[in-house]
Amino acid sequence: KRRYPDIQQDLEVIQKDVTRGTRVLENLLILARLDPTDTAQVEKQKADLQQVTLQAFEALQPFADEKGTHWKMNIFPLHINMNSELIYTCIRNLIDNAIRYTPEQGMVQIDFIDELKTVIWQIENTGLGLTEQEIQRIGERFYRILGNKTEGSGLGVSIAQKIIQLHQGTLEIAASQLGGLKIQIRLPKN
Numbered sequence: 001k002r003r004y005p006d007i008q009q010d011l012e013v014i015q016k017d018v019t020r021g022t023r024v025l026e027n028l029l030i031l032a033r034l035d036p037t038d039t040a041q042v043e044k045q046k047a048d049l050q051q052v053t054l055q056a057f058e059a060l061q062p063f064a065d066e067k068g069t070h071w072k073m074n075i076f077p078l079h080i081n082m083n084s085e086l087i088y089t090c091i092r093n094l095i096d097n098a099i100r101y102t103p104e105q106g107m108v109q110i111d112f113i114d115e116l117k118t119v120i121w122q123i124e125n126t127g128l129g130l131t132e133q134e135i136q137r138i139g140e141r142f143y144r145i146l147g148n149k150t151e152g153s154g155l156g157v158s159i160a161q162k163i164i165q166l167h168q169g170t171l172e173i174a175a176s177q178l179g180g181l182k183i184q185i186r187l188p189k190n
Contacts, residue, residue, distance in 0.1 A: 042083045042166045049078040049087070049121060049187075053110060056092040064099050064108070072109040078119055080189055082167060090163040091121070094183055097157065098125040101180060109178065118169075118186050127180025157183075 053075055064071070098108045106126040113120035157173070160183075164171045169187040176182035 042086065044081040044083050044167070046079050047082055047084045047087075049080060049082070049112065049119065050075050051077075052082075052084055052088050053091055053121070056088055056095050057110075059092060060095050060099060063096070067099060067102065068105040069099055069102055070105070070107040072107060074109075074111045076112060076114075078112055078114065080119055080187060082187070086163045086166065090160040090185070093157070093160050094123050094185075098123050098181070098183075102126055103128070106180075107178065117190075118188055121185040121187070122182065124176040124178050124182040125180035126178045127176070129175070129179055160185075 057071075057073075095108070095110075102108055102125040108123065108125045111120075111122045111124075113122065157171075161171050164185055164187070167187055169185060172184045172186075174182045174184070
C-alpha cells in the first residue's frame, strides 16, 4: 500500500508537468498570433519601461530567491510608446531565462541606456560561457543549450524577438563580460 506523502509528491510532479505544458501552449499561441510585418496590429501608448521591468522582476522574484540570485539594476523612469502587455511578456521571458541560466548565487544585471533617438534595455547574467555557435542559435524556436538541466520550452527569446520587431526595434545577443549572455533590446523613442 502506498503512503499519502508519495501520492502527494506524484500529484506535485503531475501538476508541474501540466503547468509547463500550459506555458508552452500559451507561448506557441502568442508566437502564432504575432505577425512581425504588421506593426499596425499593435496598439501603443506612452508607458514607463522602468515600471514594466519592475513588474516582471517582481513576478519572478520568488524563483530568483530560490536560486539565491543577486541583482544589479541601473534603471530609471523612461517613457516610450509601447504595448505594455507585449513588452511585459518580452521582458519577463528574458528575465526568466537570465535567472534559469545563471548558476546558484549568480548575478543578473539590467541596465537602461538612454540615447538620442532610441532606448536600450539590456540584461546580462553570470555563467560558464557559451560558444559562438550556441550564441548564434539562441532565438531559434525550441532551441535550448544541451547539457543544461534547466527547464523551458526554448520559445522565450523567439517571442521576445517578434515583440521587439513589432515595436520597430532590434534584439541583439552576445556573450557577456559576466560570463553568461547579454541581450540588448533597442527601441525607438517615438
